[in-house]
Amino acid sequence: MFTEVIKLEKRDTMDNKQKIPVYVLSGFLGSGKTTILLNMLEHCKNKGQQPGIILNELGEENVEGHLFKDEKVVELLNGCICCTIQDDLKETMDELIAEMDKSPIDILFIEGTGVANPLEIQEALLSKPYIDQFEIMSIITVLDASQYLEYQSVFSSSAEVRKLMKEQMVCGSLLLLNKTDLIRQDQLDKVILKITKIVGPEKEIVKCVYGRIGTEKLFERKFQSISVNQQRSNIDYHHHHSTVQAIKVEDFPALPQKTFEKWLNQLPNNVLRGKGFVKFEKSHQLYSFQYASKKANFTPVPANLNKKPIIILIGMGINNEQINYHYKQLFEQKL
């Protein structure tokens, strides 16, 4: 009798303990996940909240760490959360929990690689002991409106990519249709129609540019814990991203900016994403570059970052031979 009372009190204390809210950012390569994460972090900062961030990258090197200057970031490199999550993510979460006594966090963000299935992240967070400490608030799936039709086309994309995107959409509790600035209204209508066919009319699709939507909507508790198994059966889940590779190019000299931009724009169609750092001729300035949606962006980075030029290319079925061939073109002035 006495023991029973103690048990009940213990359970009561655990239930009352505030769980840490978790937001998972999902979405295909270059759709705008990091952009949205940065918006969310800004909001947390304004509210005085201390965020924790788990970032997963496909390549061996994270070239975007400088974007999260003062934040507490844990990186899971060279993988895809969706394959390694059951071990790596749980290990990372364990480290985070151990550290939380010394440096507590109020909110956790997990950004998967562009080819991760959020179901795996969800599954890990809903398992013991994580379920006692964390609470999924929303799986935010970001879609690139400007590339949607191409990625879903049987002519320009692969069945793997189409299926992966479908999984990301179906798992998403909030769908953000980003990059709407890059397409015409009639194309946008077509994209929305196609997405609705996949996710059903009940699921709201929020259009945005650079992920700018009201914070209330962005932080809304949207996640409903329907059984993961049920979701798995809904989407006929299996790993699809075996053909998506990341290739790294290092040790290259400063280049004329125009040549580099031209080179990026002439990369073969199966190169879907590029990022890294470059130096341009006649300048000591290092630039961070992003190549997504067939567009290149350059941002100067401070010298004290101590980064070296590096190009990371991510694509479907790309291999060293193919990238070497294109790399030579960059330096043999064949552009």
Ligand SMILES: Nc1nc2c(ncn2[C@@H]2O[C@H](COP(=O)(O)OP(=O)(O)OP(=O)(O)O)[C@@H](O)[C@H]2O)c(=O)[nH]1
């Ligand atoms: N034109 C336009 N560009 C955008 C928009 N949102 C993001 N971008 C740009 O698209 C590029 C990729 O954005 P990210 O936020 O890094 O995309 P991501 O989904 O994190 O990409 P991965 O690292 O491949 O997973 C960056 O250069 C962004 O500035 C948008 O709404 N419109």
